[in-house]
Amino acid sequence: MNAIEVSNLVFGYTAHPVLKGLDVTVPEGALCCLTGENGSGKSTLMKVLLGELKGYTGEVRLYGKPLAAYRDLTWIGYVPQANVMSKVAFPTTCREIVVQGLYRDFGPVKVPRRRHFAVADAALERMGLQQHARKPFNELSGGLQQRVMICRALVTDPKLLVLDEPTAGVDGHSKARFLQLLADERQKRHLTCLIVSHEHQLISSHLSLDATYKIEDGRIVNA
Numbered sequence: 001m002n003a004i005e006v007s008n009l010v011f012g013y014t015a016h017p018v019l020k021g022l023d024v025t026v027p028e029g030a031l032c033c034l035t036g037e038n039g040s041g042k043s044t045l046m047k048v049l050l051g052e053l054k055g056y057t058g059e060v061r062l063y064g065k066p067l068a069a070y071r072d073l074t075w076i077g078y079v080p081q082a083n084v085m086s087k088v089a090f091p092t093t094c095r096e097i098v099v100q101g102l103y104r105d106f107g108p109v110k111v112p113r114r115r116h117f118a119v120a121d122a123a124l125e126r127m128g129l130q131q132h133a134r135k136p137f138n139e140l141s142g143g144l145q146q147r148v149m150i151c152r153a154l155v156t157d158p159k160l161l162v163l164d165e166p167t168a169g170v171d172g173h174s175k176a177r178f179l180q181l182l183a184d185e186r187q188k189r190h191l192t193c194l195i196v197s198h199e200h201q202l203i204s205s206h207l208s209l210d211a212t213y214k215i216e217d218g219r220i221v222n223a
C-alpha cells in the first residue's frame with residue numbers, strides 16, 4: 001500500500017500554478033526526503049498533504065483513500081521548522097507544548113485535563129526528556145526544542161510523520177542526535193516519514209533514505 005500517492009497535482013495561490021502536474025508516491029513505511037530550491041513548492045506540497053490547502057486539481061490519495069474523503073487527519077504527525085516554535089514568547093513549558101498534540105481530545109471546552117498531561121509526561125519520559133518537562137520551552141536549546149516537537153507530533157501515535165526542515169537552525173551535534181531519535185522512533189512505530197529539507201545530503205549521511213524527491217518547475221525530478 002502507498003501512504004502517499006499524488007498524481008497530476010496542480011495548485012497555485014494565484015493564476016500562476018506553483019505545482020504543475022506533480023506526481024509522487026511514498027510507499028507505506030518509507031523514509032523519504034523532499035528537497036528543492038527556495039520557492040519551488042515544498043511547503044505548498046506539504047500543506048496540500050496536511051489538508052491545509054484546498055482548490056487543487058489532480059489526485060491526492062493517502063493510504064488508498066482520496067484526501068478529501070478524510071474527516072480527520074490526526075493520524076498525520078507534523079514537526080514544524082525549528083525556528084517557528086523558538087519564537088514562542090510566553091513561558092510555555094515543554095509538557096504544555098506536548099499536550100497540544102492531544103488538542104482534538106480536549107472536549108468542547110478545549111482544556112487539557114490531568115489525563116492529557118499524564119500522556120504528555122509519559123511521552124516526554126519515553127524520549128528521555130523528563131527532566132525538561134516543566135522547563136519553559138523557549139529556554140531550551142534548538143536541538144532540545146526539536147526533540148520536544150517530535151514528541152508532540154508522536155503523542156497521538158501517528159502513522160505518517162511530516163517534518164518541515166527539522167534540522168535547520170540547530171547545531172551539528174543536535175542535528176545528528178535529532179536524526180538518530182527520528183530513526184529510533186520510526187523503527188519502533190513503523191512510521192512513514194516525509195522530511196522536507198534543504199539538507200538532504202546531511203540527512204542521507206545519517207539515515208538510510210528510501211527516496212529523495214526534488215521539486216523543480218512544479219514537478220518532481222530525480223534528486
Ligand SMILES: Nc1ncnc2c1ncn2[C@@H]1O[C@H](COP(=O)(O)OP(=O)(O)OP(=O)(O)O)[C@@H](O)[C@H]1O
Pocket residue numbers: 013014018036037038039040041042043044045
Ligand atoms: N500564501 C501564499 N500566497 C501566495 N503565494 C505564496 C503563498 N505561499 C507561498 N507562495 C508562493 O508559492 C511559491 C512556493 O512557495 P513554497 O513556500 O511552497 O516554497 P518552498 O519550496 O517551501 O520554499 P522555501 O524553501 O523557501 O521554504 C513561492 O513562489 C511563494 O512565494
